[in-house]
Amino acid sequence: MAEKYQLKKTEVWDGNMAAAHALRQAQVDVVAAYPITPSTPIVQNYAQFLADGYIDGEFVMVESEHSAMSACVGASAAGGRVATATSSQGYALMVEVLYQASGMRLPIVMTVVNRALASPLNIHGDHSDLYLGRDAGWIHLICNNPQEAYDLTLCAFKIAEDERVRLPVTTNQDGFLVSHTAQVVHPLDDDTAYKFIGDYKPLNPMLDTENPVTYGAQTEEEWHFEHKANQHKAIMDSFPVIEEVFQQFKDLTGREYKTIETYKMDDAEIALIVMGSTYETAMVAVDEARKKGIKVGVVMPRVFRPFPYNQLAEILKNVKAIATLDRSAPMGTTGALYNETAGALMANGQSAILTNYIYGLGGRDTTVEHLLQVIEETQQNAEAGKRVTPLQGFINLRGPKLSFN
Amino acid sequence: MATPKEMLTTWDKIQFGAVLPSFEDPKTKKRSKFHSYNYKVADWRVEKPVFNPDLCINCDFCWVWCPDSCILVEEVTTKRGKKQAKMVGIDYDHCKGCGVCVDVCPTPIKSLLMFPEHTPIEEALAQWPKKEDKKKD
Amino acid sequence: MKKITNLKEFACTPDRFLGGHRLCPGCAHSMIVREVVNATDDDLVVSTATGCLEVCSAIYPYTSWDVSWIHIGFENAAAAISGAEAMHKALKRKGKLYTDRPVKFVAFGGDGGTYDIGFQALSGATERGHDFLYVCLDNEGYMNTGGQRSSSTPIGAHTTTSPRGRVSYGEKQKKKDITMIMAAHGSPYVATACPSYWKDLAVKAQKALETEGPTFINALSPCTTEWKFKPEETVRIGELAVESCAFPLYEIENGTKLRITYRPKKKIPVKEYLGAQGRFSHLFKKGNEWILDLWQKQVDEYWDYLQRREECGV
Ligand code: SF4
Ligand code: SF4
Numbered sequence: 143m144a145e146k147y148q149l150k151k152t153e154v155w156d157g158n159m160a161a162a163h164a165l166r167q168a169q170v171d172v173v174a175a176y177p178i179t180p181s182t183p184i185v186q187n188y189a190q191f192l193a194d195g196y197i198d199g200e201f202v203m204v205e206s207e208h209s210a211m212s213a214c215v216g217a218s219a220a221g222g223r224v225a226t227a228t229s230s231q232g233y234a235l236m237v238e239v240l241y242q243a244s245g246m247r248l249p250i251v252m253t254v255v256n257r258a259l260a261s262p263l264n265i266h267g268d269h270s271d272l273y274l275g276r277d278a279g280w281i282h283l284i285c286n287n288p289q290e291a292y293d294l295t296l297c298a299f300k301i302a303e304d305e306r307v308r309l310p311v312t313t314n315q316d317g318f319l320v321s322h323t324a325q326v327v328h329p330l331d332d333d334t335a336y337k338f339i340g341d342y343k344p345l346n347p348m349l350d351t352e353n354p355v356t357y358g359a360q361t362e363e364e365w366h367f368e369h370k371a372n373q374h375k376a377i378m379d380s381f382p383v384i385e386e387v388f389q390q391f392k393d394l395t396g397r398e399y400k401t402i403e404t405y406k407m408d409d410a411e412i413a414l415i416v417m418g419s420t421y422e423t424a425m426v427a428v429d430e431a432r433k434k435g436i437k438v439g440v441v442m443p444r445v446f447r448p449f450p451y452n453q454l455a456e457i458l459k460n461v462k463a464i465a466t467l468d469r470s471a472p473m474g475t476t477g478a479l480y481n482e483t484a485g486a487l488m489a490n491g492q493s494a495i496l497t498n499y500i501y502g503l504g505g506r507d508t509t510v511e512h513l514l515q516v517i518e519e520t521q522q523n524a525e526a527g528k529r530v531t532p533l534q535g536f537i538n539l540r541g542p543k544l545s546f547n
Numbered sequence: 548m549a550t551p552k553e554m555l556t557t558w559d560k561i562q563f564g565a566v567l568p569s570f571e572d573p574k575t576k577k578r579s580k581f582h583s584y585n586y587k588v589a590d591w592r593v594e595k596p597v598f599n600p601d602l603c604i605n606c607d608f609c610w611v612w613c614p615d616s617c618i619l620v621e622e623v624t625t626k627r628g629k630k631q632a633k634m635v636g637i638d639y640d641h642c643k644g645c646g647v648c649v650d651v652c653p654t655p656i657k658s659l660l661m662f663p664e665h666t667p668i669e670e671a672l673a674q675w676p677k678k679e680d681k682k683k684d
Numbered sequence: 685m686k687k688i689t690n691l692k693e694f695a696c697t698p699d700r701f702l703g704g705h706r707l708c709p710g711c712a713h714s715m716i717v718r719e720v721v722n723a724t725d726d727d728l729v730v731s732t733a734t735g736c737l738e739v740c741s742a743i744y745p746y747t748s749w750d751v752s753w754i755h756i757g758f759e760n761a762a763a764a765i766s767g768a769e770a771m772h773k774a775l776k777r778k779g780k781l782y783t784d785r786p787v788k789f790v791a792f793g794g795d796g797g798t799y800d801i802g803f804q805a806l807s808g809a810t811e812r813g814h815d816f817l818y819v820c821l822d823n824e825g826y827m828n829t830g831g832q833r834s835s836s837t838p839i840g841a842h843t844t845t846s847p848r849g850r851v852s853y854g855e856k857q858k859k860k861d862i863t864m865i866m867a868a869h870g871s872p873y874v875a876t877a878c879p880s881y882w883k884d885l886a887v888k889a890q891k892a893l894e895t896e897g898p899t900f901i902n903a904l905s906p907c908t909t910e911w912k913f914k915p916e917e918t919v920r921i922g923e924l925a926v927e928s929c930a931f932p933l934y935e936i937e938n939g940t941k942l943r944i945t946y947r948p949k950k951k952i953p954v955k956e957y958l959g960a961q962g963r964f965s966h967l968f969k970k971g972n973e974w975i976l977d978l979w980q981k982q983v984d985e986y987w988d989y990l991q992r993r994e995e996c997g998v
Binding site: 551554562565567569570576578580581582583584585586587588591605606607608610611612614615616617620622629630631632638640641642643644645646647649650651 | 691692693694695696699701702703704705706707709710711712713714715718719741742743744745746747748749750751879880882908914915916917918919920
């Protein structure tokens, strides 16, 4: 039996340590992983927990991320709790298998430390990897600080393994800004954390060899569409379960999570939409702008997939102008958050002046000042009653102003 | 045997995660409708192997090399108390007519021979080469 | 442990790989699979790389397997089985296994999924020491996609991506020696095998399954469709490969002890093996004699090398 880890009421953890402790407390049966910056410390911490006798499960140090996710799929289909961690290029290498994991309805949890994708190579935070996995059929949760990385990783197991869901889940945290920034975290003790998640509930385990099952059959044109539709419904239907798990977590800890987080949106006339740690910067910017009398709020989809589009539209009902901030180069169109927001508004017969900003690529700083500039431009649009600023702008980019209309 | 068409289902009734159970009842090893054992490949055949039990020496060569697991055997116990498999026939639902079994059959006059698919078994057996035919060539 | 003495007894094994699959008539893949899965009475968890075996044995809504089975992708059969094996270890340690019956882990991959795209995963899983048997179904090319070359395709073979042509004699490279590469991993047991020698293969499979740690068998799988021979000739083609020493049967323990497991009574010229297959027919045209000579030379040298190793006990 694994030793219990004596945690203090408050710990000072970075996002990687927080995620590693969550994996440990979940008593994961198999972790198969490959180190990659900036998520390497998750794997290292986990290895140390194992070396110190805090873990009963298997830790498989594979030879690539492709094999990491493949071993996770094999292990999960075998019938037990499975988790891994990765970033960036590693995530990209996994993509093929991410689709397999969700198609087989395997509740794998992956903590992703978001990082840019090469080329050119860059080890710092942006959301290129998260966006790459957008359509892979995983539930994606966004964490903005170490506490959230810890909390939501615990929640992730409960959501993934719920019999109404049975889908893989990622918890995302910004590379370095969250993963390597130590902050105060209030952990649960080991027993309480495990009890919250509960025992793994097997479904079609391969290791029940007396009742053999076949995973990964080929479904040609008479079958594939029905399977994919069924899978899509499962992820669409996961909203209430996610909300239920968040509620149970709140009951246990007092910490509240919503599928969409908002700050000062009640009376807002303009809104920023942003994901990741920049949400916290945006809150400060909103407070500053409000001092100048600008009625601005900020919105953050906590759950990126499934995308809470109707809820988003509801929140944006009364705003006149919106700036969507995407931390990934959309390469030839508007950013994902822009598109999701536009779709959400249109689908609900709403409209607002909508602009898109690309920011923070490869770990580029985005400060309160930068966001105040965005708020100001958005305010101009609101006041003019039409778009007077570019459709797509770039925040804190050196050189002549770059924009698209 | 449910045909693939009869197996078609709608998106809301489809197998979770496309996972297929081998058995309907694992205890009795009753194979499920998802087992290819319930799928016929007989129409792949142009010629079929016919088995002549009178010549067979139960070497089981055909059993080990049939790629479609369709040599039917029965477990028998010899006088010396050894268990052995006695060749009893061919599973024509799964035989593709490759002819491997005929090729590997070692009896001087083959105990398995290929015949056009529609030849009745009795007719095939009646046409079986005799020892004398063998001597002639 | 199951006793494998004679075929009459072996044939009493209830099959765990059943008919109704869509492999070509006369396909050696299923001969190999049956000789492997029937070699043990233990329960099995099997992973399979994308390839003929995979696409033909699990076409939804049917499976041909009476054992637990998973296919993920082309390159990760070894990684998948290593995950399943790790889960077994973890659940065993935690006392949470689903059954008390012994379970063994097997991965099947074609030569594409083994020599080429899946090699990294195989090398990794072997180095990590997982307890599994990897069986390569070596038909010397990407046959599932219509016969393209792989690094297992032997010199002179015609494939659709190394075609014979006005100025080409087909494949230019020598077949990669995967078994020796796996032996060099220090794997406790590796072997070559051919389904035409059923007992040699079944006994090797059993030995591999009984050996703790990562084991490997490279099984020659004569391919009627792409090697171009009649479906009923599969077993015979395998015999020609072995009797000519084009595909010698041997095993290596711990990477250091080689034993030849079958010695042809009279080594036949390799021409007889090559001549029986359409993929080599152009080698028998005027001007290509040198390739036949080269083939024979390479086969002789390799057979010599194996014998010398065996004699020296290395
Ligand atoms: S013809 Fe082929 S498939 Fe049919 S029984 Fe003989 S070996 Fe099996
Ligand atoms: S190979 Fe021929 S002799 Fe041997 S068991 Fe089959 S039919 Fe009988």
